[in-house]
Amino acid sequence: MPAPRRLLLLLLAPPLLLLASPPPALGAPGQGAGTWARFARLPYPEDELFLHDTFPDGFLWGAGSAAYQSEGAWRQDGKGASVWDGWAAPGGDVASDSYNNQFRDAEGLRRLGLRHYRFSLAWARLLPNGTGAPSAAGLEHYARLLRRLRARGVEPVVTLYHWDLPRALQRALGGWASPALPDLFRAYAELCFRHFGAHVRYWLTMDNPYVVAWHGYATGRLPPGVRGGAAMGYRAARHLLQAHAKVWHLYNDHFRPTQGGEVSIALSSHWIKPQYMSEQNIKECQKSLDFVLGWFAKPIFIDGDYPESMKSNLSSLLPEFSEAEKKYIKGTADFFALSFGATLSFQLLDSHMKFQQVESLSLRQLLFWINSEYNHPKIFIVENSWFVSGSTKRDDAKYMYYLKKFIMETLKAIRYDGIDVFGYTVWSLMDGFEWHRGYSIRRGLYYVDFESHDKKFMPKSSALFYQKLIEKNGFPPLPENQPIAGMFPCNFAWGIKKQLICSSPFLDPNVYLWDVHQTKKLIKVDGILAPKRKRHCVDFAAIRLQISLLQETHVTHFHFSLKWSLILPLGNLSLINHTLLHYYQCFVSELLRVNITPVVALWQPMAENQGLPLSLAKYGAWENTETIQAFVEYARLCFKNLGHRVKFWITMNEPYVRNLTYTAGHNLLKAHAKAWHLYDKEFRRSQKGKISIALQADWAEPACPFSKNDQEVADRLLEFDIGWLAEPIFGNGDYPRVMREWLHQRNSVDLYNFHLPYFSEEEKKLIQGSYDFFALSHYTTILVDWEKEDPLKYDHYLEVQMINDITWLNSPSRTAVVPWGLRKLLKWIKSKYGDVPIYIVANGIDDDQNVVHDKLRIYYIQNYINEVLKGKEFLEFSVYNPFSTEIHSYEAPSMKHYREIIDNNGFPSPETPERWCPEELALCPECSFFRTRKSLLAFISFIFFAFIVTIFFIIYHSRRDERRYK
Template sequence: MSGLLLALLTFLAFTSAAAKPNAGLKTWGRFRKLPYPGDKAFLYDTFPDDFIWAVGTAAYQVEGAFEKDGKGLSIWDTFTRGGNRMATGDVGSDSYHNSQADIRAIGQLGVSHYRFSLSWSRIFPNGTRGSHNEMGTNYYRDLIKKLKDIRVQPVVTLYHWDLPDHLQQTLGGWSNPEMVGIFKDYADFCFQTFGDDVKYWITIDNPFVVALHGYGTGVVAPGIKNDPDLPFRVGHILLKAHAAVWHLYDRLYRPRQQGQLSMALASHWIKPSRTRLESLRECQCSLDHVLGWFARPLFTDGDYPPCMKERLGSRLPSFTPEERAQVNGTADFFALSHGAALSFQLVNDSLKFGQQEELDLRMLLYWINAEYDKPPVFVVQSGWSVLGNTKTEDPKHMYYLKRFIAEALKSIIIDGVNVIGYTAWSLIDGFEWHREYGIRRGLYYVDFNTLDMKREPKTSATFYRNIIQRNGFPELPENRPAQGIFPCDFAWGVSANSIQVETTPSQFSDPSVYLWNISNNGELIRLEGITAPPLRRTTHCADYATIRQQVDEIRQVGVNHFHFSLNWSAVVPSGDVAHPNSTLLGYYRCFTRQLLQANVTPVVTLWHHTRQRSSLPPPLDTANKWLNRETPEAFADYARLCYRELGAHVKMWITLNEPNDEMVGYQEGHQMLRAHALAWHAYDREFRHSQGGKVSLNLHMDWVEPAFSFSREDVEPAKRVLDFRVGWFAEPIFGSGDYPVGMRSWLRQLNSLELPVFNEEDRQLVKGTYDFFAISHFSTELVTHAKEDSYTYRAMLEVQHMIDTTWIMSPRPVVPWGLRKALNWVREHYCDVPVYVMANGVQEDPARFKDSLRVYYLYNYINEALKGETTNTHICCGAFFILMHCSQEQHVVITALVHCVINPLAGIEVFPLGLCMA
């Protein structure tokens, strides 16, 4: 049997057993059906024991020494000297002279593999064997030996974009079919020379960029952009060159060297702009034009995707049956590159076909698994970029690394994809191709202005090392759900900014006279000009239909507390408490009484701040608002009125709700503190003995976490933000009677600002004016002192605000453990003060997810509060959830939750995520 016939028969057998064409089309539907938000939650688990942890570089980006020791010019040496380009890789990171420093960095990371590329023109200066440069070859021999000495396996790329310039000038580079034989001969030399120590080979890195942007758009070397069909001819030759090298290795070297070989393919991810089959097909076609262009010939049938053939027609070269057999199956694993530059910046809009680009490594891995019949996938390049002026603190890079690694873990554990390794890109900062030195992608910082090019580990390097040491994200005790029950007197409540007020009972408000049903249609017909005499009937609480309706809704939820706010400007429109709105006060009196009759304790806020309205009576609102020296006294008088009128039914008062808004000035805040203190003392002296209630204020307290938990330099900014946000009001009341020391010193030293001063009288007035500590908590954010994004940088506090990209968003981050840390902060600063979470909830579109996010949010946030109880610290005394216009389904969810945790029956326990199980 001839070799050609055998190849054809093998090809036919392989294609008949391969995955069904376009099998990846099911990916979007599959992920759309996964449970939300549970599937988006962070997965704590570890990678397989034999998982490959790697880091990588490319020769032109880091080696430098572009003319040293006999090296020939590459197309990048020529390209960077033309046009409007401002920088070159002549020196780069100077790895040629600093290989020992690179080895030291690799050893510090603890990786098992190091991916690097050979500079073709350093080994063969003119691209052919006849120009062999022994010094260049020795450089790579020495590098491989040093890697083996520290037990790191090399992953070697034969071609990473830096073609010998001589081949470009004399042959036209990859546009010439002669390159197939030349590349094969170069590979043959490399296999002979280095192959005994190399078990993973990459023939060509990202042929999509080489073909389209090297020979089409001209964005990268060699910068050709005259022929729109040339990229497809170049891609054709690249595939043939790869296949020739694979067969060479398979025939001559694999039996002895036992290595594996592939081509590194890069891709974006894309989602349909509309949930229609046509949009899904356009997404599939977009991936086919970028990834499938090279992957389908290698992994499926040796030919291009039908979508490309249909749309490009004769512009796309065709394979003969023999060539298809030669190309198909020439990859031992799927080598995937994924990240900022390769996956996004270098994918033209024309290749998205009207669909939306998205960053989702997990879905891409699943698509590859389905489309190409479950190949082992080695992520050979993955990472993100930061600005060129970033030094050793790169939080954005670190959190994108976390995201990509977490998605790879889910791909293995949940989706069953055979991901065998992950390569963080890159080891050190270097020349970033068309972006030159405008961005950095290294785990190690390189100062390009110094002679020794010292490598300094960035925070992303520390993070990656920790991940490798733990082999992923093992579950820690604090990540495990708590099991147990809350104390019997725990306050369960819901909150509403305001209640619906209808001060005139509707059935007694209309004096008109009607005729009913005279046409047997059940309609009322008003008699013009006739009115009934005034009704001389005392209004009763039972007359208000709106009260009955609202109280019934609250009762159905199953809570034992309800928190709502009064409207100061409506209760005392004139500002004079001698002339209040008695009707409105009567309505509030009826409302609180009806709550008590339904076994629901009312919790009433006197003043609720919003950015849309001040809620101050008009005379104060137009007279400097809280800056008016009379406002605190007026507020105390208003508080006395409310205590007197409603105190018989209200035993829990909030004076000011979330006064610590960042839009509030320090002078305003000072006045608010005095107003709260006067209102508290008024209750304490005049009403507490007879009414027995409690009074405090409620502070907004989203948690602030250091972006680098292992860096002292970020712990201080997080503390600073909490001082300014929470300590601003908390410390004068619950602590020293003055503003936080750090807050005063920061403003004085860095901003030449002074906080208002408490005289001794005011200090004694404000300090200790609390009966409990009340907070509103919804989310968590990260802060760092490293400036990366001017939009989220706060110059006054010198902090950068950011989020962990693995967090669930809606639209703010859902971070349950932030509540526990907030509660711990209160306990650590103010000892055993009782704490109530007065507002907690999440924004969601219930029509989209059927309230599933709110269910997840409540279960997990409550579980974090429960952790304080199960450790016997008794941090939290109550929790209130935002009550909006809930659907019946939402009522059922909250009711079931509250019944589960506050009314445990015999044989029922609270299990992880708050689930009740018999």
């Protein structure tokens, strides 16, 4: 039921509320066990895609904080000590100093557009000794805060107890281990309801009783640090449950009729998934949740008693409830308040509580489990987020993307799973003291400078992201995120890539007999050799099979690389593998026979010797200038032997710049340019082909769209990864200015000695413009940040932090699937290098090899090609080749899908007008002479026909005359 309607009913029916009782249980516990099987059956990858949609109207967006984490002022205005004071230095003595900065905090809430603010009351600030006379200063502090929130339209969500038990109660009574605490807590709650209840609609009795009971009284990891073992932990938990129930009944019986609020308890949980989808592992997962969340949730939401798995495993350790106590505890929550985050849900989870299963960050699955297990309660997420390093300042990209993931999963739970989630709380509003982690991590939307006297308070990237999200009430569909209908031009090139093709023909001259009776093997006949003969294409039996498989795809182009090290084993022309050259000749001839255009790369970097002949690899490879001339001679050989059949050449295919030194890259560029000019001067006129270089070009996206620093980092990475080789060829003949300036800066601090060579003016002229098209391979998009967060993914050389958007779809090898990155890349190339024709010569993704239906690859092909269609709408690219990576003897579903796109030449809609594309004839060299000289051939045919007719008549008349004179 929407929130306003719930409030209306409360106001209109106070007599009914006086008779309110805990809601009855609707189902049996354990129904959540079906969660794992249910999510395992959901369609892939559709269910993992980002959901562009909005939250229900009236959704409560908010942020939270806890008193000890943020207030500071630990001895100010007569505040009493809590069990946390003195536990860790400096602890929360000052923290964010929220006690003295109420206006600052309230304005921060207003700027974000939040609808609610969750905060906790400090028990020891209101009752310095935990009981007795209240502090007037404490009462006024919270009353003033509530007035400020209400003035800004922010709904208070108030926690009575967030771990900061008054120290006096711990020392005098033993804290929550004492049966006296529930009544004292009830008295404290009554004070709060009486003074603040008129301004508070949502109350939380306590936060995460699991942490308080287990780590406060069993393990001693947290204050009050009692190492009482499991027995004391379970005893403390019993008292916490009793205290909560007393407060709920207090409010229900005495304050709800006039104040109209709701009361619950904030329960924290992890999520866990089975190592294997077996019945036993699922039982262990269910047990793990029972021991953490169910420990408190089942008594409150189901039947007043502990989960059966706890009772059967813990025996006498678990205190029993009487029937009256069960009835009293059962149903004492008006909504399910859930906390899910790093500290509470995972870092403070003992390893044995996992029961040998695997932790997971799936908030959506946890919400579904709660919904199934506890009778479909309405759910308020009262704490959720992740963390960043304590050294991170305002660009908290990692935190922002975790936030994005959790909010998106909440949206899916609402829209896909039908779960009633009515509010979401980011933790926390500001940086503060993070419990056992101290100040080593940060979790705030606002950055707090703890070193400054006035605790400077500035919004982070996550705050700006959250602000925009609240404005839009989610992630509404945007036009650029929607697929478009349309068709590509008639001359659009569709292709497939295979890195290398190589087949050994049967060239053994010996004669064999087949022993069909005994050994079943071939036996060599000594002294007899088969006669030598000229090589024929039929010797390469595999060619026809490969070509037939290619034909079935309906592609127009096929891209592959020659193997330099096999064609010229010694690296020079002294030894040429003519057999392999003949194989390549046969292969491209067969391609042309079936009207498939070959796109041939001269050199492909390989793990073995960099793809170079051993003699070149041994003596410096591309570091050695002699490799330049060796490449040119190799190119000349290939042009001579294959050029009359190959019309698209790639000099170097995907040279991976991360593996190149600056000297190697320098020589590689000169080798490419010389090969290009060689073709241009000696072969282009007769062969009429095109030639260029193919660069690997993945897109780099700023992690924080609001950060100029991140944009600068992304630009730098693109220049080093793409511009390094592209700018000299497609730009001004020299390396990007960004590279030279960055390396000069790095060298100036005497930490590095990077030398980026210089081209002579003659070399610049040689390299500049040495292309006929821009060929690129594109696979994925990466996010980059300037703030160092994860040392394992930090590039010290470029000062770039690589991070993940965990909402992105990923392949089994963790390659991100980001279709729009390709469109952004194409736009970037156009903006830098003008209207150069573009060939995408490689684009694809790995998929699970054990799955027959490669659904991820289908999604990848569909959406990446659609992004190129969007690009063609405004960028006017000439050609696109979404080359796959392999050809198989079986037809994968993705290949069928790709063929459909090819046959439709894109994505036509019913409204798309029909377009007739003339069918191209086979592009064989033997046919080109006749095809281009049709008129001449017709005339010659006519003359030949006339000549034959004339000869016929001459012979006929001569013979008739002979008969006449006889």
